[in-house]
Amino acid sequence: MYSIYHFFRHLATNKNALRDAKKLEYFPFAAAMLACRNVGQFPDLAIKMNHPSGLFTGGELIELKDSRSYSVASFNSTIPTGQKAIAQIIKSENSAIKRQMEEAGNHVYSLPIREVFYLVRGRHRGNTKVCLTHGSFFETVKAENLIAQSFAQVLQERLTEKNLAIGDDLQTALSDIFSEQESFSRGRNLDKASVKLRFRIMTEVKAEGNILNSRQYPALADNTLNLIVPLHNEDDEKLARRRFAASGDEKQFRIFRLKHHLNGYFLVFQQSW
Numbered sequence: 001m002y003s004i005y006h007f008f009r010h011l012a013t014n015k016n017a018l019r020d021a022k023k024l025e026y027f028p029f030a031a032a033m034l035a036c037r038n039v040g041q042f043p044d045l046a047i048k049m050n051h052p053s054g055l056f057t058g059g060e061l062i063e064l065k066d067s068r069s070y071s072v073a074s075f076n077s078t079i080p081t082g083q084k085a086i087a088q089i090i091k092s093e094n095s096a097i098k099r100q101m102e103e104a105g106n107h108v109y110s111l112p113i114r115e116v117f118y119l120v121r122g123r124h125r126g127n128t129k130v131c132l133t134h135g136s137f138f139e140t141v142k143a144e145n146l147i148a149q150s151f152a153q154v155l156q157e158r159l160t161e162k163n164l165a166i167g168d169d170l171q172t173a174l175s176d177i178f179s180e181q182e183s184f185s186r187g188r189n190l191d192k193a194s195v196k197l198r199f200r201i202m203t204e205v206k207a208e209g210n211i212l213n214s215r216q217y218p219a220l221a222d223n224t225l226n227l228i229v230p231l232h233n234e235d236d237e238k239l240a241r242r243r244f245a246a247s248g249d250e251k252q253f254r255i256f257r258l259k260h261h262l263n264g265y266f267l268v269f270q271q272s273w
Contacts, residue, residue, distance in 0.1 A: 001050060001056055001058075001247075002033055002047050002048040002049070002050055002056065002058040003047060003050070003056035003057070003058050003060070003243065003247065004047060004060040004062075004115070004117055004132070004227075005056070005227070005243050005244055005246075005247035006033065006047075006056075006247050006248075007030075007033060007047055007060075007062070007132070008132050008227040008247075008269070009247055009248045010029070010030045010033065011119075011130070011132065011225060012225055012252075012253075012271050014027075014028070015130075015225050015271070015273060016273070018121075018130060018225070019128045019130070019273060023066060024064040024065075024066040024119065024121055025039065025044070025064060025066075029045060033047060033048060034046065034047065034048065034104070035047065035048045035049065035059070035100065035101045035104040035106050036097050036100035036101050036104070037100070038096075038097065041097075042061075042063055042078045042089065043061035043062055043063055043089070043097075043116075044062060044063050044064045045061075045062040045063075045064070045119075046059070046060070046061050046062065046097075046101065046114075047059060047060045047061075047062070048104055048105070048106060049106045049107070049110070049111055051107070051110075055242065055243060055246055056243065056246075056247075057111060059106070059111045059114050059115075060114060060115045060116070060117055061084055061089075061114045061115070061116045061117070062116075062117050062118070062119055062132075063075075063078070063080075063116070063117075063118050063119070064118075064119050065118050065119065065120045065121070066121050067120075067121065067122045067123070067212070068122075068123055069122060069123065069124060070122045070123075070124040070129065070210070070212040070213055070214065071122070071205070071210065071212065071213075072120055072122070072138075072205040072209075072210055072211065072212055073120075074202050074203065074204045074205075075138075075202070075203040075204075075205075076200070076202055079139075079201060079203050080116075080118065080135050080138035080139055080203060081116055081135050081138075081139045082115070082116055082134055082135040082136030082139050082230070083113050083114065083115060083116060083135070084113070084114050084116050085112060085113055085114075086108060086109060086111070086112055086113070086114055087109075087112065090108065115134065115135075116134070116135035117132055117133065117134055117135065118131075118132075118133055118135060118137075118138070119131075119132050120132075120133060120211060120212065122212035124212075124222070127222035127223050128222075128223060128273070129212055129220065129221075129222060129223070129224060129226075130224070130225045130226065131211050131212070131220060131226045131228055132225075132226065132227045132228065133211055133226075133227075133228040133266075134228060134229050134230050134266070136230045136263060137209065137211055137228060137230075137260065137263065137266065138203075138205060138209050140208075140209065140260075140262040140263045208260075208261040208262050209260075209261075209262070211228070216261065217258065219256065219258055219268070220258070220268070220270075221270075221272070223272060223273045224270050224271065224272050224273070225270070225271050225272075225273070226268050226269065226270045226271075227244075227268070227269040227270075228258065228266050228267070228268050229266060229267050230263075230264070230265075230266050230267075231257065231264065231265040231266060231267050232264070236267075237257075237267055240267050241255070241267075244269055252271055253269050253270060253271050254268075254269075254270045254271070255267070255268070255269055255270075256268055256270070
């Protein structure tokens with residue numbers, strides 16, 4: 001059986017190795033549980049899917065975020081999100097990710113929308129904190145709105161500096177045009193230019209979303225391993241607890257609700273070193 005819950009159990013079983021690994025990517029993740037593994041390309045890891053799906057669908061995507069402090073490492077090129085369409089990741093039939101997933105026995109497009117998790121490790125004054133968190137902890141504004149509103153800020157600043165004005169409809173249209181990350185990520189080939197220009201989006205976590213910051217989220221204590229899943233309603237908590245219980249023993253874990261400063265409640269499954 002494969003799922004983010006089983007993956008978390010694997011981390012808990014090997015938590016000392018997880019704590020001591022020089023880099024997260026060096027940790028010996030269970031290959032039998034993974035549909036793909038990549039270096040420098042999203043996702044770093046993907047869980048195998050279960051067929052037929054039941055309590056556990058599997059198929060979750062995981063990105064590794066390693067830091068030498070209690071600041072979450074910046075997100076380069078890929079804006080953090082809670083869900084991702086697999087078609088946005090697999091852009092061609094020759095995709096290495098697609099090939100890996102199919103070789104792992106997965107029918108890739110049978111689960112078109114994937115849950116996204118981030119394995120975040122931070123170190124501070126000899127302490128280590130690890131959080132396997134759902135991407136909605138960082139995605140309090142949808143990626144397309146984040147880009148569009150950020151672009152609108154830049155546009156308004158430049159118009160103010162130049163003492164210019166444009167109509168609201170045009171400003172909205174320009175913001176909408178640049179709301180897709182792909183608009184920035186493609187290289188632009190210009191006549192007579194010997195180089196291509198490509199913009200790169202970098203996302204940095206604010207204090208309210210810094211899951212490693214002990215002042216912001218004191219319940220996520222030093223020297224703990226945490227699985228963090230969103231709670232949109234009471235049924236979400238019942239389902240999360242059911243899945244966790246079905247994945248293994250609960251006795252060694254503390255289970256509690258965590259209030260996000262901007263995005264409601266999350267359920268935490270925590271174990272100390």
